[in-house]
Structure formats: C-alpha cells, structure tokens
Amino acid sequence: MKIFIDSAQIEQIKELEDLGVISGITTNPTLASVTGKNFKDLVSEIFSTLSKDRIINLEVIATDYETILKQARALAALDNRVVVKIPCIPDGLKACKKLSEEGIRVNITLVFSPMQALLCANAGAYFVSPFVGRLEDISVDGMEIVSEIVKIYKNYDYKTQILFASVRSVEHIRLAALAGVDVVTSPYEYIKELYKHPLTDTGLAKFLKDWTDAKEEFIV
Numbered sequence: 001m002k003i004f005i006d007s008a009q010i011e012q013i014k015e016l017e018d019l020g021v022i023s024g025i026t027t028n029p030t031l032a033s034v035t036g037k038n039f040k041d042l043v044s045e046i047f048s049t050l051s052k053d054r055i056i057n058l059e060v061i062a063t064d065y066e067t068i069l070k071q072a073r074a075l076a077a078l079d080n081r082v083v084v085k086i087p088c089i090p091d092g093l094k095a096c097k098k099l100s101e102e103g104i105r106v107n108i109t110l111v112f113s114p115m116q117a118l119l120c121a122n123a124g125a126y127f128v129s130p131f132v133g134r135l136e137d138i139s140v141d142g143m144e145i146v147s148e149i150v151k152i153y154k155n156y157d158y159k160t161q162i163l164f165a166s167v168r169s170v171e172h173i174r175l176a177a178l179a180g181v182d183v184v185t186s187p188y189e190y191i192k193e194l195y196k197h198p199l200t201d202t203g204l205a206k207f208l209k210d211w212t213d214a215k216e217e218f219i220v
C-alpha cells in the first residue's frame with residue numbers, strides 16, 4: 001500500500017520525502033489556504049520538494065463542467081506528476097470521463113458511498129477518494145464503505161485505485177492496509193507515528209549499552 005501525505009506544509013512534505021516512505025501527496029483547497037501562501041508559489045515549492053516519480057494531487061475549485069475542464073487541464077499541464085482532484089458531482093464525473101480520455105489522471109474526491117465509487121470507476125477515474133473520517137464523524141461505518149468499494153472494484157476488475165482519505169488515526173492506516181486499498185493519504189503526525197515502538201527504543205538502547213560495555217572495536 002502506497003502512502004501519501006495529506007498536507008500542503010512544505011517542511012512536513014520535505015521531511016517525509018527525505019525519509020523515502022511516501023509516494024506522493026494530496027492537497028485540497030483547505031490545506032492549501034491554511035499555508036497562507038500564494039497558490040502558484042506553493043505549487044512550485046511542492047514540485048521542487050518532491051522527486052520525479054511521486055504523485056501530486058492538486059484540486060480544482062470549479063463546480064461546472066467547462067471550468068472544471070479548464071482548471072484541470074491547466075493543473076495537469078504544470079507537471080507530469082499531477083493528478084487532478086475533482087469533486088464527486090455530476091459535472092465532475094462528466095469532466096473525469098473527458099479528461100481521462102485525454103490522458104489526464106483524475107482523483108474523484110469527496111466520495112462517501114460505494115455507488116459514488118462505482119460511478120467514478122465508470123468515469124475512468126485514476127483514484128477514488130472515500131473520506132473515512134468524515135463518515136465516522138456522522139456515525140457511519142467508514143470501513144464498511146471502504147470494504148464494499150474494494151469488493152466491487154475486485155468483482156469487475158476496475159483499474160481505478162482506491163485512495164483512503166480523511167485519516168484520523170494510526171489505526172485508520174492499519175485498517176486501510178488490511179482492507180486492501182491501493183493508497184492511504186494521511187496527515188503528517190500519523191505517518192510519523194508508524195515507525196515508533198517502545199520495544200524498538202529499549203532494544204536499541206540495550207544493544208548499544210552491551211556493545212559499549214564490551215569495549216570492542218567496530219569495523220569502521
């Protein structure tokens with residue numbers, strides 16, 4: 001399962017990029033606006049922070065077919081790592097179909113049901129983004145929705161990749177992997193938690209102490 005960072009904060013993106021554990025990023029108008037940066041400048045900073053084979057999800061802010069197409073083409077033309085995020089509305093699905101025929105990769109965002117996900121696949125989406133945390137906010141079982149999407153896509157061998165979004169805990173990342181999604185996009189803080197374990201820390205401390213006590217010489 002690939003991991004994306006759900007952030008537009010350059011320091012966070014850079015740190016995880018350098019660690020080599022992320023395959024890309026997702027942004028949205030909220031994440032971009034909280035940076036306080038001019039969008040053009042922010043996007044070019046993101047481009048220079050991430051290496052060549054990463055995926056960069058940038059979202060349109062239009063809701064009508066023609067403007068969605070215009071914004072999506074402009075975003076895709078900026079860099080070949082861009083996947084365009086488009087909301088799951090009728091004009092968005094229509095634009096998705098058209099853009100995917102043009103070879104532009106689309107991530108349909110704000111997906112909350114398996115039937116929306118079915119339409120996204122038929123519209124040729126590259127990614128479908130179910131928002132699990134936001135479903136749980138309204139007491140809907142987000143994991144059940146994700147499992148149904150995984151099953152439906154398997155039943156019909158859809159090529160659309162499932163991108164588990166709206167992550168609210170480390171546990172969500174574990175459940176995403178168990179459900180068999182293709183990608184999880186997570187805020188910085190939960191990705192940072194993934195490599196931590198108290199037994200790793202105590203184990204390492206003991207290894208180093210034993211080595212020091214033995215007064216051995218290392219190879220280099």
Ligand code: G3P
Binds near residue numbers: 006027
């Ligand atoms: O990037 C979209 C999604 O991950 C947003 O998550 O926490 O705002 O529901 P959240």
